[in-house]
Amino acid sequence: MSSEYDTTETLDVKGQSCPMPIVKTKQAIDGLEAGNVLEVVATDSGSISDIQGWADGTDGVELLEQVEGDDLYTHYVKKTE
Amino acid sequence: MSTDNPTTSVDDADSEVDAAELQALRERVEELEASMAAVDDGDDQQKMTIVATQGSFDMAYPPLILASTAAAFGWEVIVFHTFWGLDILHEEKSQDLKLSAVGNPNMPMPNALAALPGMDAMATKMMQKKIDENGTATIEELIDVSLESGVDLQACQMTIELMEYDEDDFYDGVTTGVGAATAIQHMAESDVQLLV
Known part of the structure; x- marks a missing residue:
């Protein structure tokens, strides 16, 4: 599953719903270095839109890709600064 | 030369x-x-101020969800809790917030039934079970993540005295000794202001 990205860390938020996937993604990103990529694995279907909105509105992060499949939503977020 | x-x-x-x-x-x-x-x-630096006035089980969620999410955006967030909203920050009372079955058109029962003793407790139990099954955070978890992420949860001093609460009754990290003027000041400086 882990794709072409060299992911530094994987955050498992399966079974958790709004707002926890976002809140925990933010916390995980805070613990990383610039250039690191965080993989977020969620079951919350709202996480597609929410992670997009969060990444758009937050400085220092870039949403690389979102993969949907089998009730699993995987997001790749890069810490840019 | x-x-x-x-x-x-x-x-x-x-x-x-x-x-x-x-x-x-x-x-x-x-x-x-x-x-x-x-x-x-x-x-x-975006800033949001929420005024939380309601203390029923269902109404405790929106301010805390919005506050913790805005903090994840890097916003400065203040939630000013007043009147029944204060119970959300009360360590003991927050564990026992009730959903009202009466006057709630979304309840699958008529008001005459909903008014019977024990109905609020039953409705609350049902909701808690659903929340648990859905993987929705508990109120305590939301308070914890909000405080962890720097949300300023404020307890209205006038209401503390009105309800005869003690400052020690609240979660660690809750701001006390603040009033309407503080709330107004934060609202004036905020990009987003909400009354819940």
Whole structure:
């Protein structure tokens, strides 16, 4: 599953719903270095839109890709600064 | 020496003046860039103030969800809890917030039934079970993540006294000793203001 990205860390938020996937993604990103990529694995279907909105509105992060499949939503977020 | 290329010497004189002017301009640009950066920093920091007035089980969620999410965006967030909203921050009472079955058109029962003793407790139990099954955070978890992420949860001092609560009754990290004027000040400085 882990794709072409060299992911530094994987955050498992399966079974958790709004707002926890976002809140925990933010916390995980805070613990990383610039250039690191965080993989977020969620079951919350709202996480597609929410992670997009969060990444758009937050400085220092870039949403690389979102993969949907089998009730699993995987997001790749890069810490840019 | 006098036969030196006159064009060159004129150029030299010009460039000396230019160098001084250029240096002054550079300094001015640096100064302006610094003040622009300071202004940008101020604008970048978004701020939200929520006033939470309701203390029923269902109404405790929206302010805490919005507050913790805005904090994840890097916003400065203040939630001013007043009247029944204060119970959300009360360590003991927050564990026992009730959903009202009466006057709630979304309840699958008529008001006459909903008003019977024990109905609020039953409705609350049902909701809690659903929340648990859905993987929705508990109120305590939301308070914890909010405080962890720097949300300023404020307890209205007037309400503390009105309800005869003690400042120690609240979660660690809750701000006490604040009133409406503090809330107004935060609202005036905020990009987003909400009354829940």
